[in-house]
Amino acid sequence: MTAAAAPARAGRLPLTAALAFAATSLPLQALAIAVAVHLPAYFAANIGVPLAVVAAAFGTVRLIDVPIEVALGLGMDRTRSRFGRYRLWTLIGAPFMMLGLYMLLTAGRGVGSAYLITWLLVMYLGVSILMLSHQAWAATLAKSYEDRARLFGVMAAVGVLGAVSVLLIPIVMERLGYGEAQGVRAMVWYLIFLAPVAVAIVVWRTPETLARETAGHRFRLRDYVEIVTDHSMRRILLVDLMVSLGPGWMAALYILYSRDYMQFTSGQANILLAVYVLSGVVGAPCLAWLATRISKHRTVMLTAVCYSLLLVTLPFLPKGNLAASLPTLFFTGFMAAGFNVLTRAMTADVADEMRLKQGKERSGLLYAMTTLTSKIAAGLSIFLTFGVLSQMGYDPQLGQRNTAEAIHALMLCFVVGPVVFVMLGAACLIGYRLSAERAAEVRRELDARDAAFDASAAVVSLTGEEREAPRPAPSSSSPAARPS
Incomplete structure (x- = not known):
């Protein structure tokens, strides 16, 4: 180890501290899986809400989220309290998330779009607060280019455990003789109880130090423009939108595709999904490590290509054969685990560069922008996929009794959309400038x-x-x- 490397390694965040801080990722990633995969299908197939209404509700919420997300980021950056900045917001977010989940849980047959939109907004407000405060807080905990990749890798790996834990619930429920709808409701109750426990661990175990800000430096409108038009941040936003839209598109159709095209039972589909998600425990830290060797943006590009190649092979796997599908789902999830890990770590580097230029902490606003692109992608994926399927005559309540043409259209939607968007995301990083060397120079200054x-x-x-x-x-x- 060189003399220069020794101090950098000594300044790394301890693994125990990183693991405790990552606890917020447990309910956030568990909720992301539940909402992306199970809730839209639950409302359409079990509650009887028409596909078009489900699509409109999720899409509308994402549009309303746009100004809210930015306002939250600005509010966090300007927060000053004896209790801390991001610690305070973390405590505020959990109750909103829990209330929204509970009200969605009580939805019955005949529920309209107004009810769904209202409580989805409340739930997502809590999710936004938790996610923004968590990511911005992480940017202040880990200081170096390499340590940020490592911390965000740990956060992703812990989040995978949360996602897998929630996926085990419908599997166990099916073994006990309960129906699919009862399994989804049990998942929601689990999320309601998990959120306050995770938040308590983070608030109790994680210190918070506010970044130094230059006195007398007023934030002007052109500072906002500089953030939005910054070369690196603009690329990250485009990439994040694309690599979130691809897997989000896949997630929106996963249960329907697995059940009606691949002919798996609900339990088998959730086992495969658990393998896909659990592979992120290995994939996130491995890809984070690779990013310290070949740079973050090159790792994203490589991951996108491998993910797309694996996804194309899925329809050729033998139908109903669980064992044959396990390896492909594992490696596809391994690659997908790197997308958000790396784009969030790259955003932390941009936050440093912005603080150097403007003299103020902008992590909250920057993470609001990246979180916003992910949310827009999630809403668009449900809106677009469900809208296309409804136009092609596919009915989720018919299941495998749909026409052969409708089920074939389901398969094409499941595969083509993610491949196109993820490869576009990789192309957006051609010519990316904020390298490891530049990030290290910014940190020194x-x-x-x-x-x-x-x-x-x-x-x-x-x-x-x-x-x-x-x-x-x-x-x-x-x-x-x-x-x-």
Whole structure:
């Protein structure tokens, strides 16, 4: 180990602290699986809500989410309290999520789109608060390019455990003789009880330190424009939209595809889905490690290609054969686990660069933007897939009694959409500039400026004189550093 590498390694977040902090990922990823895979199909097939109404409800909620997400990010960045910034918001988010879930659980036959939209909004408000505070908090805990990949890998791996735990519920329920609808309701109750336990662990075990901000630096409208039009952030948003839309599209159709095209039972479909998700425990840290060797954006590109090739082979697997499908589902999930891990770690690097340029912490706003793209993708995937199927004559309540043409259309929708979007996401990273070397340079400049800030504060405390904290020195990428 070199002398330069030793301090960096010594400054890493301890694994025990990373695991405790990652507890919020348990209910978030469990909910993501439940909502993406089970809830839309539950409302359509078990509650009897028409496909078009389900699609409209989920799509509308995502559109309403747009201004809410940004407002939450801005609110977090401006929050100051003795209890902390992100710790406070974490405590606020859990009750909203739990209330929304409970009200969706009580929905009965004949429920309309207004009811679904209202309580989906409440649930997603809680999810947004928890997710934004968790990711922005992570960006302040892990300081280096490599440690961020590692921390987000741990968060993803813990989230996988949450997703697998919720998928085990319908499998066990089926073995005990309960129906599919009862299994979904048991999943929702599990999420309601898991959320406060996970939040309590994070708040109890995780310290929070607010990033240094430059005194006297006012945030202007053009600062917002700079964030949105930043080369790296613009690429990340496009990539995140595409690599979220692909798996989200697949998730929206998974239960219907597994049941009606592959002819699996509900229990078998959930076993395969559990394998797909559980593979992320291995995939997330492995791909995070690979990102420290070949860079984060190249790892995303490689992962997208492998994911697409594996997905194309799924329809050729023997129908009803559980053992034959297990390896392909494992490696497909292995690759999918890297998408959000790496884009979120890349966003943390952009947050550093923005703090260097603007002198203010923007993690909340940046993660609001990436979370927003994921939510838009999730809503669009349900809206588009269910809308296309309804136009092609597919009826989820008929199941395998649909026409051969309708079931073939189901298969094409399941495969083609994810491949197209994920490969577009990979293409968006061609020419990405925020490399490991650039991220390390930004960290060095921030550390030097923070040290100067602390030295200035020490002088003030000793002399009793007020002095303005040092303003940010122009970085190599800032407008002030460019020749006129």
